[in-house]
Amino acid sequence: MSTETLERAPVKEKEPLFSKRRKKIFSDPLNDDNPITVQVLGICSALAVTVQMKPTVIMAVSVVFVIVFSNLITSLIRDLIPNRVRIIVQLAIIATLVTLVSEVLKAYNYEMFKVLGAFVGLIITNCIVMGRLEAYAMGNSPKDSIIDGLGSGFGYAWIILTVAFFRELFGSGSVFNYPVFEKIGWASFPTNGLMVDSIGAFMVLGVLIWIQRTKTGYVEH
Amino acid sequence: MRQSNAYVLLFTAAMTIIIGGTLSVTNQVLKPAQMRSIELDSKTSILKAVMTINKGDDVLAIYKSQISGLVVDIDGQNIETDAKGAPIFADKVNILRNYKKDPKDREYPVYKFSSADNPGGVDAYIFPLYGSGLWNGIFGYVALEKDLNTIKGVSFGHVGETPGLGARISSPEIQDRYIGKTIFDENGTLTSVTMLKGEKRDPSAFGPHEVDGMSGATITAKGVNAMLDQYLHSYEKYIKSIKQQEEI
Amino acid sequence: MELLSLGIRSVFIDNIIFAYFLGMCSFLAVSKKVSTAIGLGAAVVFVLGITVPLNWLIQEYVLKLGAMSWISASFEEIDLEFLQYIMFIAVIASMVQLVEMIIEKFSPALYGSLGIFLPLIAVNCAILGGALFMVQRDYVLSEAAVYGVGSGAGFALAIVALAAIREKLKYSNVPDGLKGLGITMIITGLMGIAFKSFIGIAL
16 A cells, blocks of 8 residues: 555556655665564574575575565455465465475475575575565555565575675685685685584674664664 | 455365465476486485596486496395385485384395496495484495495585585595595404594505594594494495305 | 483584574564563473474375375375475464463463564474474484474573573663674574583483
8 A cells, every 4th residue: 555645646647667665665675674684584594594605595586586476476365365364374375485496496406405405494484574475565566565575585685695605705715615715825714613603693693783783873772 | 245254265265276286286397307306316426436427427327327226134135125015126215214223124225336348247336324423414325346345435425514524524535535445354354444533634644444534523524434334334244245156 | 312312402402593593583582581581482392392293293194205005005106295384384373373372361471471472483483494304304203202392492491591691681781783683693693602512412
């Protein structure tokens, strides 16, 4: 439901695809309203797969796919869903999409499927996906829901890719399995075992949140 | 009307049919590709123990023409059917599930490898392995030369060892250390090959039954040692029976 | 002995929060007061302890290849694993609904303080994660049960410990950007290091 009724002319005009309002829907979750660092959602799987860049990219793509399509589908049938089974229907839509992603991954990229393992299935419980469905898709048009999905998806993606970048670089000395330090002549770079481990993930994410929140000025109380 | 019981039931029934239908169709369509991926994955691991696999290689064709599998029990006797009476195949045996059984009750696959210029002959024997590393399972294959004493190669995998430490067992650097080592000593006792603690990096410092360790990954190394030792002892009766046959 | 070792491992070494990061959302949101943390922890132990073995039964007798051969031999070739996520989530959601009704009946105070977080256990990564790991590791029923209760206990331990620390942290001077989520992440990381000290223990 659009809240922009002020500028409406007597004859309803079609809103341009990249209107200011829509741009805001997309850009808000990238920084000011970032799902991970501000809304505190989707942390779970974000940390576990970020040991290396490659699985993280697959994860990011999968999550964006699931958020966008579940937003779209939910928004399309939002007037048909009975209130009592709302949550279950949302869960069913998400579970189906995640199953699709998992089956395709198993068929065409078995190596990554093995690396990601159970974490593909855990996209279902990724709070961001459910969160967007409840907060946005249930009450907005399909077009807007797609944009919101893309925004939240990318907001999530850039955070986990940044964490993965540092964890792989300092934990294994490589980026996308390319041995960076070896190539620049520092072959005995002391890789930090903590980075590869859960602890490194928490620390990097904590620091990233600190930087991001200081820049946007968001303070939690 | 939208909130009435009848509508809710109708809606959920419709959803169930649509979801069930979509997933079933996807599954049917993707199943061949999935089975192929899984097959490719396990056959590549087996072949990696005896040769280097390059990106463009037709793994399935190589496997088909150069590997033949059979299953034996702890006494080295051939097993044709499983507990339920169904025919048993080497590559269908679930190693993890068998690992949980008592070693006396396990099914032990054996893969015989013939090199490209010796079709029909056996140039290597490959045995699957399973064990526990530091965090989770470790597994792989050990390949023995025709003499069933010298190691032709190993290929190791792991579920979740630490990258840079325990995870090194899947790197060629570590696996190459086993090539040429022997598992029986001069008296004919099975001693397996042990990975030592610490890392000296001087290949001449090790005997025929020892390999250099991994610095910082002692627990994983111990897991590998235990795994090799246990499985080689389990296959010992089979190995001895083949050696006896050769001598005849 | 194996089961005891598995149980201890699931609580300390394989801790579902510190080793696998599952259950972070409710972990971060509910860990502000020790009393709510204990309530949530207990609920999670209960839900995990029941859903993991329950899902094991479904995996074993309905989903995997040839699982339904107990109904009829002609079902030998049927493989329903692609329905796994849907079935597991359905079981978990129903179980949580049940727990919610029980808590509401027996302890309205706890029900009130847990608020929205109780139904959110259904989408808690830890619950689904527990079931998925159980499948990945090919546990038998007894192992699945021990693993379920063990990981629930590990979660409860972690969340209560974090709540205790955060209560004390109220009197510290945390920089603005770090307040709340940031400092909690770092604390969790430090706690993770502490739990690592249990690794070398062999039972």
